[in-house]
Amino acid sequence: MTDPTLLTARGLSLSFGAIPALRDVDVDLWPGEMLAVVGESGSGKTTLLNVLSGRLAPDSGIVRYRDPQDRLHDVHAMPAPALRTLHRSDWGFVHQDPRQNLRMAVSAGGNVGERLMAQGARHYGDIRATALDWLSQVEIDADRTDDLPRTFSGGMLQRLQIARTLVTHPRLVFMDEPTGGLDVSVQARLLDLIRSLVARLRIAAVLVTHDIAVARLLAQRIAVMQRGRIVETGLTDQVLDDPRHPYTQLLVSSVLTV
Numbered sequence: 736m737t738d739p740t741l742l743t744a745r746g747l748s749l750s751f752g753a754i755p756a757l758r759d760v761d762v763d764l765w766p767g768e769m770l771a772v773v774g775e776s777g778s779g780k781t782t783l784l785n786v787l788s789g790r791l792a793p794d795s796g797i798v799r800y801r802d803p804q805d806r807l808h809d810v811h812a813m814p815a816p817a818l819r820t821l822h823r824s825d826w827g828f829v830h831q832d833p834r835q836n837l838r839m840a841v842s843a844g845g846n847v848g849e850r851l852m853a854q855g856a857r858h859y860g861d862i863r864a865t866a867l868d869w870l871s872q873v874e875i876d877a878d879r880t881d882d883l884p885r886t887f888s889g890g891m892l893q894r895l896q897i898a899r900t901l902v903t904h905p906r907l908v909f910m911d912e913p914t915g916g917l918d919v920s921v922q923a924r925l926l927d928l929i930r931s932l933v934a935r936l937r938i939a940a941v942l943v944t945h946d947i948a949v950a951r952l953l954a955q956r957i958a959v960m961q962r963g964r965i966v967e968t969g970l971t972d973q974v975l976d977d978p979r980h981p982y983t984q985l986l987v988s989s990v991l992t993v
């Protein structure tokens with residue numbers, strides 16, 4: 736690929752006391768593509784996501800983001816207000832637990848509209864119309880618009896979080912186990928929804944998942960982590976169909992034999 740990357744990380748390392756959570760990790764993400772980060776529990780996936788998104792500083796290494804004006808930003812050297820602005824505008828974050836992102840005392844429509852207002856939208860009619868449109872895109876009935884999220888099922892909460900995240904048309908979304916903890920049928924519907932929205936809006940994403948079936952369904956490229964290192968990376972189908980690293984071979988075979 737010769738296009739400039741949207742996000743590039745080089746040499747990321749981070750330890751928690753004696754635990755090396757990241758060891759010399761490099762990442763490249765191109766505009767509009769989804770990169771899945773897979774690996775067993777404790778391999779460093781969430782730490783990597785938090786470092787890439789500027790929520791956690793590495794001990795060493797650098798993360799660079801290319802903005803729409805083609806300027807490069809060292810994510811960890813940005814002043815806090817600039818990083819917050821980036822999170823509100825160009826970036827989005829989808830948590831495994833939607834409650835981390837949603838405001839539970841605000842209506843479903845308000846949760847979506849609020850993000851537009853944070854970006855400067857002021858016309859109530861337009862905000863409500865856009866919020867309604869997004870609720871329908873994530874398959875939440877219009878008659879639930881004024882309901883509080885606490886009355887929603889787990890799958891609905893996750894879809895509401897996705898509407899709240901995507902309503903501002905971010906260029907890059909960080910997703911941490913977005914279908915984790917949901918029933919299989921609810922998961923399948925959510926995966927379909929994420930796949931179609933991300934493709935239609937041409938959003939780039941870093942997706943953390945321990946489930947390689949999720950990675951295969953959603954991501955063009957995959958990075959396999961083991962004990963803080965990326966041990967194998969490449970096109971998802973290639974890596975999963977013909978894994979080179981013994982750990983990837985183990986991951987793939989353990990799924991096949993389940």
Ligand SMILES: Nc1ncnc2c1ncn2[C@@H]1O[C@H](COP(=O)(O)OP(=O)(O)OP(=O)(O)O)[C@@H](O)[C@H]1O
Nearest residue numbers: 751754756774775776777778779780781782783945
């Ligand atoms: N805040 C923290 N303090 C101390 N150790 C931490 C902290 N966060 C993560 N770790 C440790 O760093 C390592 C990597 O954790 P991380 O959560 O990134 O892994 P993961 O692959 O996302 O795992 P999981 O799938 O279980 O979420 C683990 O050994 C974990 O115990």
